[in-house]
Amino acid sequence: MKHFTSRIAIATALSIGVTASPAFAEANEPRQQGTNALRAVAPATGEAISGEIIVSAEGLKELDFITGQDALDEEDIQENLDGQIGEVLEKLPGVSATSFTPGASRPILRGQDGERVRVLVDGLGTGDVANTSADHATSIDPLTVSRIEVLRGPAALLYGSQALGGVVNVIDRRIPTEVPETGIAVDALLAADTASNLLSGGVSLDAALGDMFVVHFDGSYRDTDDLEIPGFQLTDDLRADLLADAAEEEEEGELEEAEELREAANQEGFLPNSSTETYTLNGGFGVILGDSSFGASVGYYDTFYGIVGNPEGGHHHHGEEEGEGGEEEEEEGEETVSIGLEQWRFDVRGDIALGDGFAERLKIRAGYSDYTHTEFEGTEVGTVFDTESFEARAELIQSTGGVIGAQYTFRDFSAVGEEAFVAPNETTQLALFTVQEFDFGGFQVEAAGRYERVDVEADTLGLERDFDLFSGALSGIVEAGEGVRFGATVSRTERAPAGEELFANGPHIATQIFEVGDPDLDIEAAWGLEGFVRGELGPLNFGASVYYQSFENFIYLSDTGLEEDDLPVFNFLQQDAEFSGFEADVVFPIVDTDGFALSGDVRASYVVAELDDGTDVPRIPPFTLLAALEADVDAFNLRAEVQRFGPQKDLAPNETETDGFTLANFYLSWRPLEGNRNVTLQLAGENLFDNTGRRHSSFTKDFVTLPGRNIRVSARLSF
Secondary structure (H helix, E strand, O other): OOOOOOHHHHHHHHHHHHHHHHHHHHHOOOOOOOOOOOOEEOOOOOOEEOOOOOOOOOOOOOHHHHOOOEEEOHHHHHHOOOOOHHHHHOOOOOEEEOOOEOOEOOEEEOOEOHHHEEEEEOOEEOOOOHHHOOOOOOOOOHHHEEEEEEEOHHHHHHOOOOOOOEEEEEEEOOOOOOOOOOOEEEEEEEEEEOOOOOEEEEEEEEEEEOOOEEEEEEEEEEEEOOOEEEEEOOOHHHHHHHHHHHHHHHHOOOHHHHHHHHHHHOOEEEOOOOOEEEEEEEEEEEEEEOOEEEEEEEEEEEEEEEEOOOOOOOOOOHHHHHOOOHHHHHHHHOOOEEEEEEEEEEEEEEEEEOOOOOEEEEEEEEEEEEEEEEEEEOOEEEEEEEEEEEEEEEEEEEOOOEEEEEEEEEEEEEEEEOOOOEOOEEEEEEEEEEEEEEEOOOEEEEEEEEEEEEEEEEHHHOEEEEEEEEEEEEEEEEEOOOOEEEEEEEEEEEEOOOHHHHHEEEEEOOOOEEEEOOOOOOOEEEEEEEEEEEEEEOOEEEEEEEEEEEEEEEEEEEEEEEEEOOEEEEEEEEEEEEEEEEEEEEEEEEEEEOOEEEEEEEEEEEEEEEEOOOOEOOOOOOOEEEEEEEEEEOOEEEEEEEEEEOOEOOOOOOOOOEOOEEEEEEEEEEOOOOOOOOEEEEEEEEOOOOOOOOOOOOOOOOOOOOOOOEEEEEEEEEO
16 A cells, blocks of 8 residues: 655655745745734635635635634644644634544534535545545645635535535645746645654745646655654553453463553553555646636545554454364454545636636636545455545626536445345435625625435445535624624525445454444434534624534434343434534733734634433544734744543433543744745654643543653645
């Protein structure tokens, strides 16, 4: 799976970029402005915008007033650098991460993940299978990303009925949309750390070939060792269970097994089998014809990462199943599990200016993905997931503010192997959608609607399901003085069950559970109500949202407490549910004098979710609070922050409590070129007090902790 990974070649290319960058950067105007606080970025100019977030969905001119929209630019990505998109975003209000293992972590929005959160690359689905299971990595490398947007509310209906929780839209550079002013543009991000012995680097190059034609190349490489952690790998309760089992084995004379159990219980200092290696290669071109542009790209993503095993269970004893072969086969069945993932992706894009009539632009986007995901048991291939997908969308951008569009998606999914727990299935989706804005002076209205036809078919089972989905949202916004807006959104959203939720039936080695789907699952629907306020009061920037969602036929994966093939059995079940919570953030100045500025940054979020039978929804994140002080002194920026994660005692059946924990971090950034923010060197210290942290939203929290104390150095270059 690790084809032609040449560290020397990559390191040489990155070194050339680092060496050449100061001369180029000094000679050019800065391409970005901003601070290290959470900020918005204009798509065309890359400049920071105060109090207003302009997202890439053109025609929706004030999305951040509708509900809380967030955007991270390159400086934010450098500060929150990680190999998985979930960890990059986890400091945003209302965002958590699955944190299954260092090689796989998806974002969780408002307590919802998987099929309810769409992760996109420039408006199209990623083409991977990360949404089907927490152990599957998202095929995005943040090293070569220019911006990440988080969308909620009516705007999410642009991208799919699955976006009940929201949308994460990653903007990359694969297809150029403008000619570099100096004929060439280079971006690079390099990093190394101590907690995982990280070595990573990404480089992006745009070069103009004439006045209209631009070519693009980028590549990245990331390598980590087993992750260093504070204290024991296992929770106290899990350690106690293993030590009790060891005592029983010893009494029965099984001294070797007793010793193995004690070693597992006392594992500390690092996570076994948590190393990762990832690289990407992408190329594309763009043709810019005045206000219109066309382009295409091809990309390759490859990653290999370990799955941290549960010492208490999840081991497959193939020797026992065969009835012979004995000890040798049993040991072979207990090999570590790892995942090799590769993806080829092809994209085309067109943006056509239509003049000054009703429709000012036509945007066309299409992508094809060939994805393979292999689960290894030791060196033996266990299960292979193959997915081919095609997605196309067209958007008519109205001059009056609004979008009318259509979208088509096809996915052919198969799993092959002794533990292929999902039957091969095909999913076809066809959708029509619109989002409209109306401005009545001091009052604004946004209305969204989406119709979607979904067909899911499993030929080997002789099963086929068809769904007609209708979703809509309506928002009203009032201006309460200059710079402050508040409003409310009411929505009705429907989602079809995914193929994995319908057809799963078997052991899943990577997650170490036995998954059972239900082919008779109904449409999942939700009524939503949200109130929000956002704006500026002088130098004060703030935003807050309070929301409530009432689900009909909520689909969830539940621990039954039973075992099959020595694995805990999890069923996909369905019943009504209610979600409610809030998000808030405020940035305020403390001192602002010539040459020195000090500001505060506070963010908080909380969600509670309960099923109709009175039990709690599994894996809901606890209350979180982040407080930071940020100082700007000439060419230096220092940010010191404290993150508090509360305990989670609202538990689903067979869940365990999660203790609260606190992380202390700092980020010291230096811009060595006067007047130029495009070259930034950063020293970061995370979890400075080496505290143990476990995410309640993770399936693996009882035996996978967050990193221990970590010192990271990084360099970001643009010229």
